[in-house]
Amino acid sequence: MPLQAVTRALEQIVCYDKSGFYPLEIAGQRIGCINVLWRERLLAHESAIFREDNGVIRALDSEPDFAARSATLAASALRWREAGWLNGWRNEKFIAFFNDGTPALEMERAAFRPLGLTSRAVHLNGLTRMADGEIRMWIGRRSPFKDVEPNRLDNMMGGGIAAGESIQIALEREGWEEAGIPSERLTLLPQTALLLAERPVQRGLHREWLYVFDLWLKEGEAPQNQDGEVAEHVLMPLAEVEQHLINGQFMSDAALTAIDCLARLGYWGDDSPLHSVLARVRGVAGTDTAGR
Template sequence: MQLDAVLSYLDKISRYDARPFTPLFFGGERMGWVNVQWKERLLQHESALFEESYQGLVCRLSGSYRSISHALAQAARRWQQAGWLNGWRNENFTAFRPDGTPFFELERAAFRPLGLTSRAVHVNGLCRLESGEVRMWVGRRSPHKAVDPNRMDNLVGGGVAAGETLDLALEREGWEEAGISRDALQGLKPVSVLLAERPVARGLHREWLHGYDLWLGQEQRPCCQDGEVAEHVLLPLAEVEQLLVDERFMIDAALVVVDCLCRLEYWGARNPEMSTALSRIRYAKQGPLVSSV
């Protein structure tokens, strides 16, 4: 076992210097973070929508969910036309208030520049062999994927679109990426919620990762339906750990895998060390934020 190496890797992918980022407020509530480049862009080119205050950057928009979403959608199109946004998906994510209520929705490509927090579902595919050994299904992303091609991934993983419940996102992604039927996922609930947060080329990646454990029979084999996963392999947990140490996983998937290994008590007597390290990114499922994640 390589706990120290995994702890070091967890530190590397979950800690960062937040000082270059400016808080972004909507409706008086801090909901995003922008880097220096995007702060300058918004103040110089979108002064009708954004202004600077002693707290940070403030969005001037007010009104209904629909009206704010519409105004920001128009702004995002301007940013796309200016060449500031890449990876346009024609898919919206929902931005939630700190109390969990939906505030507005926006093209997902604009979430990272504004440092808004999105949501995703991730499934750990687990299998117990006749010997009692637990193994994990790991996916290898298609070499044609625009993001993290050929990297290792969870059995299932994908963003939650605007207007979509966690259950619906789970069913959609489960079928598309692994050919898992709706019935097999019925009633499955998140066993952990993790905050993935790190600087990326577009800005700040912030996403609540809803982790699920799905136990599959030895006769069940995942089968990708949409071409986004090149293959699924059933691996001993020691090999999964080695993939973590070798940094072969895409980062969000790595967080979910580390959390799963910890819950399986993979590191034995030293497992509490990993649990303590994960506590800073694990959501405790208490207070008003419950509905937002």
């Protein structure tokens, strides 16, 4: 049945074997996670910064502030790139936070996954209610020229929150670049979900809070990509979205966001087993969980 297939797909997105990862403490707080390969690299080649203590990788215990921690790890990331350990260098920085929400450091986004640091992103579901009452969802197809997951299906918009950006600024910037949505349409848009996307990737551990918003477009109104990163937007019946989810055609974070949206719309009913799986990764919408 489709519901069982979607539930299995969701479980594959949110569940993984955590036994192959080592917790990372920076300046005395546990904010990252490192796989076996990167543990070996850091202990062998970055021993001036990283050490292991009872199965925990510790770093920067003596660095006094945000700027010092950021500078030390920025130099490390450059060494990792020169060694051929990092690909996808963006010249774009993300901020990692301590557990109380205080900024811990900023670092090249390509280096976040090796350390398992938690980044943040905004995702925008585009929805349209047709004249007959049917709800449809706007789905983006990534450009075939994208370096990462070309041609995969995506939400109407999704993008990382860069260092120095607020959630609102990132929403407005990405909303315009990826979907041509004017900022005034997004200024007072309420956040509808908060989801923790977490999974092993080739580079390490992807861990990201997804700040999710729903935007209702009128029938006949369509998103318009501005930056060339989206090949097309398609207005799909929810049953078609469901089938693409089952077939694995969505990017992982986009799939999580779309499943959550359909569940909130009641597409599978209020007592669906999906809700118990989603409960594992749902935060409280409208709160800033950067430090979790």
